[in-house]
Each structure stands twice: as structure tokens, then as C-alpha cells.
Amino acid sequence: MGREAALVTSGEATVGLIGGTGPEGRGLALRLAQAGVPVRIGSRRAERAAEAAADVRAAAPGAEVSGDVNLAVVEASEIVIVVVPFEGHGATLMDLREAIGRKILIDAVVPLAFVDGVPGIEEVEEGSATEQAQALLPEARVVGAFHNLSAKKLQAIDTPIQGDVLITGDDAEAKAAVMALAGRMSELRAIDAGPLAMSRFVEDLTALILGINRRYKTQAAVRMVGIES
Amino acid sequence: MGREAALVTSGEATVGLIGGTGPEGRGLALRLAQAGVPVRIGSRRAERAAEAAADVRAAAPGAEVSGDVNLAVVEASEIVIVVVPFEGHGATLMDLREAIGRKILIDAVVPLAFVDGVPGIEEVEEGSATEQAQALLPEARVVGAFHNLSAKKLQAIDTPIQGDVLITGDDAEAKAAVMALAGRMSELRAIDAGPLAMSRFVEDLTALILGINRRYKTQAAVRMVGIES
Numbered sequence: 001m002g003r004e005a006a007l008v009t010s011g012e013a014t015v016g017l018i019g020g021t022g023p024e025g026r027g028l029a030l031r032l033a034q035a036g037v038p039v040r041i042g043s044r045r046a047e048r049a050a051e052a053a054a055d056v057r058a059a060a061p062g063a064e065v066s067g068d069v070n071l072a073v074v075e076a077s078e079i080v081i082v083v084v085p086f087e088g089h090g091a092t093l094m095d096l097r098e099a100i101g102r103k104i105l106i107d108a109v110v111p112l113a114f115v116d117g118v119p120g121i122e123e124v125e126e127g128s129a130t131e132q133a134q135a136l137l138p139e140a141r142v143v144g145a146f147h148n149l150s151a152k153k154l155q156a157i158d159t160p161i162q163g164d165v166l167i168t169g170d171d172a173e174a175k176a177a178v179m180a181l182a183g184r185m186s187e188l189r190a191i192d193a194g195p196l197a198m199s200r201f202v203e204d205l206t207a208l209i210l211g212i213n214r215r216y217k218t219q220a221a222v223r224m225v226g227i228e229s
Numbered sequence: 230m231g232r233e234a235a236l237v238t239s240g241e242a243t244v245g246l247i248g249g250t251g252p253e254g255r256g257l258a259l260r261l262a263q264a265g266v267p268v269r270i271g272s273r274r275a276e277r278a279a280e281a282a283a284d285v286r287a288a289a290p291g292a293e294v295s296g297d298v299n300l301a302v303v304e305a306s307e308i309v310i311v312v313v314p315f316e317g318h319g320a321t322l323m324d325l326r327e328a329i330g331r332k333i334l335i336d337a338v339v340p341l342a343f344v345d346g347v348p349g350i351e352e353v354e355e356g357s358a359t360e361q362a363q364a365l366l367p368e369a370r371v372v373g374a375f376h377n378l379s380a381k382k383l384q385a386i387d388t389p390i391q392g393d394v395l396i397t398g399d400d401a402e403a404k405a406a407v408m409a410l411a412g413r414m415s416e417l418r419a420i421d422a423g424p425l426a427m428s429r430f431v432e433d434l435t436a437l438i439l440g441i442n443r444r445y446k447t448q449a450a451v452r453m454v455g456i457e458s
Binding site for chain 2: 115118119120121150153162163166191192193194195197198200201202204205207208209211212215216218219220221222223224225226227228
């Protein structure tokens with residue numbers, strides 16, 4: 001096991017959420033905290049982050065969660081997850097470039113675009129949001145993950161969340177750490193979805209799921225059938 | 230229930246496979262025949278189609294399966310499924326344009342492209358193979374389906390095949406008929422994946438699954454978790 005994966009498994013790695021005060025960020029913070037992972041919630045405004053952290057602590061008593069501005073959160077974390085809306089993705093990452101450095105950066109951003117109410121994906125020059133992150137931050141160890149989980153289900157922490165977390169990345173050790181992290185979260189299964197070049201397909205899947213959610217009035221997740229685990 | 234869905238449910242609708250002699254076509258023919266659906270396997274060469282039909286009859290005794298050239302198969306079928314490789318997709322459909330007419334055309338073609346061994350998707354001007362079919366045959370009632378099933382698992386008819394068939398289409402009645410058809414096949418579940426504009430995401434999913442198959446040495450299928458059925 002690589003060093004980071006060992007830190008994740010032992011609960012020593014702090015995970016920071018860039019733009020973590022929205023529903024997806026709060027949901028991930030809750031599920032990570034529930035799994036015993038120390039979490040820092042980042043925001044452009046420290047007071048918003050502190051509020052979100054207090055909400056998470058109230059929902060998951062005993063959780064080690066605090067909030068601060070994004071920069072301070074990145075600096076205090078071994079692993080960072082970016083969960084901002086796609087329109088702020090590039091600029092947010094560029095602002096935090098130095099602080100992110102060579103850290104593991106999990107990109108959970110989906111370049112969603114709705115056309116006539118039909119969920120679609122915005123064309124991204126680099127192929128996907130995750131590959132855009134890697135292009136902007138060539139030093140960072142970028143891994144794509146957590147694109148396909150319902151924010152609502154993530155936040156309903158009394159119910160285990162089921163589904164696969166499809167994980168892309170070119171850095172084997174970073175990917176192993178993220179797989180260990182996802183594997184700690186209640187009933188989720190981490191699946192190696194391939195190199196960064198496959199990220200587009202994982203991001204695309206979110207559009208498909210959102211459409212299905214609307215038609216079936218549900219919050220669906222995806223599961224690969226036929227993989228032993 | 231629409232007229233075609235009723236024909237499917239009663240087993241009266243004949244399903245023709247355009248380019249049905251390959252592994253995916255044979256697998257679909259087997260599973261359809263197993264479900265009691267009359268099947269015609271099409272090929273550019275009548276003898277190849279007849280051979281494939283004989284193989285299917287041998288594997289599924291009692292099955293109503295015959296083979297012929299694509300044109301004769303389309304003319305004799307209420308519903309047609311195109312399963313040719315993407316490079317022959319447009320030309321094959323244009324050749325059969327008149328015979329297809331206003332029939333239900335199920336497009337199961339994935340514009341796969343491998344780059345350095347990594348499965349990817351070729352850029353299609355119309356957005357997806359399924360939308361390309363609709364653009365070429367504006368009269369046809371095009372539905373996308375059966376993109377994500379393993380040919381190997383389809384052909385292993387002693388084992389039920391599990392997974393979701395994600396179905397796209399703009400014609401509600403045609404889509405209902407295809408959902409009824411997929412629902413007849415052993416343990417598969419039909420999921421309404423939205424309008425034709427969502428087809429790209431379903432086709433993309435095949436690249437993701439192929440990559441996962443290689444890494445996990447399996448033949449995976451996809452299932453949406455959280456939909457009651």
C-alpha cells in the first residue's frame with residue numbers, strides 16, 4: 001500500500017473540500033466524517049465554511065470537522081476535493097495552485113449544461129473537468145471521483161449510501177489512496193475506472209443519472225454488475 | 230399500451246437484426262429467441278446469415294430464427310436492430326432507407342475508438358450514432374438500446390443476463406415497444422434513459438465498461454441503484 005493510502009486507512013489523512021458548503025460538499029463532508037476521516041470544509045467566506053462545519057458536527061456528533069477559507073483548508077489537508085460549480089472550476093484551481101502543489105486533488109466537478117430541461121454536458125477543451133484540473137495544475141496528483149452520487153442521499157446519513165464510485169487517474173498511488181477513501185464510506189464501492197482520459201465518460205454519466213432521477217422521481221446511483229468485491 | 234408494444238408483448242412482432250452475424254448480433258438473437266420473439270438475422274451475405282440462424286436454433290431449440298440478406302430481413306420485420314460496426318453504420322442505413330421507412334429502428338451501435346489501448350468514443354457530428362441514424366432516416370422511429378451488454382454474456386444463454394438496458398428515444402410509442410422488448414429478455418431491466426439527445430451518454434458508458442472489463446477481467450453490465458422495479 002502506498003503512503004497516502006496507508007494514511008487514509010489509518011484515518012490520519014485530513015481531507016479538505018474546496019467549495020464544500022453546497023449540498024454535494026456538505027454531503028461528502030458528512031459521509032467522510034461519519035467514516036472517521038478528519039474533514040475541513042472550505043469556502044470563499046470563512047463564516048460560511050464555519051456554519052457548514054457546525055451543521056455537519058450537529059448531524060454527525062463526534063465528527064472532526066472544521067471550516068475556513070479555501071486556501072487555509074488546502075494548506076491544512078493531505079487530500080483535497082474540489083466540488084465547486086463548473087463555471088468556477090478553472091479560476092478556483094488557479095487561485096489555489098501553489099497551495100495544492102503536489103497534493104492529491106480529487107475532482108468531483110461535472111460540467112453540466114441543461115438544454116430545454118434536458119441535462120447535458122458542456123464541451124470541455126481538455127476533454128473533461130478532471131483533465132482540465134490536471135492541465136491547469138500539472139504538478140498536482142489529480143484523481144476523478146465522486147461525480148455520480150446524489151447530494152440528497154449523501155446528506156441522509158442515517159441511511160447507508162449504495163453505489164459505485166468510479167475513479168479515474170494516471171497516478172497509481174494517488175488513485176489507490178482515493179479508492180481507499182471511497183471504500184471507507186458506508187456501503188460505497190470504489191471502482192478503478194481507468195486513466196484520466198476516461199474521466200469524460202464518468203462525468204457524462206451524471207447527466208444520464210440526473211435525467212433518470214427526474215423521470216423516475218428518485219435519486220439513482222450506478223453500480224457495475226459482474227465485478228467481484 | 231401502444232400497438233407495437235402490444236405486438237411485442239404478444240410475441241407477434243418479428244425483430245430483424247441488420248448485420249446480426251457478429252458476436253453482439255448473435256447474442257441478441259439468442260436472447261430474443263429465448264424470450265419467444267421471432268427473429269431474423271441479416272447480413273450482406275445470405276449464407277452467412279443462414280449459418281448464424283442455424284447456430285442460434287442449435288443453441289436455443291424451438292427458436293423461430295431465420296437468416297437472409299439485410300434488405301429481406303428489414304422487409305420481413307416489424308422492428309429492426311442495427312448492430313454493425315460504426316464504420317459501416319451510416320452507409321448501411323442509407324442502403325436500407327426505403328425498406329426501413331417508418332419502422333422502429335433500434336440503434337445499438339457504439340462509435341468505439343481505441344487510443345493506445347484505452348477505449349474511447351469517436352466524435353460523431355450528430356452527437357451519437359443513434360442521433361446519426363435519426364438524421365439519416367428522418368422517417369424512421371429511432372430508439373437507442375442494447376449498447377452496454379456483453380456479447381459474451383448475451384451468448385451464454387444458460388445463465389440469465391443481468392443489468393439495465395438504457396433506452397433513449399423521442400417517439401414515446403416506439404420507446405415503449407423497445408422497453409417491452411428488453412423487458413422480455415431474461416433478467417434484464419429496461420430503463421427510460423431519456424430523449425435521443427441523451428444517447429451519447431449511453432454510448433459513452435460502453436467505453437467505460439470495456440475499460441472496467443479489461444482491468445477487472447470481467448464482463449460488467451450497468452445497473453441503476455435506487456429505481457423501484
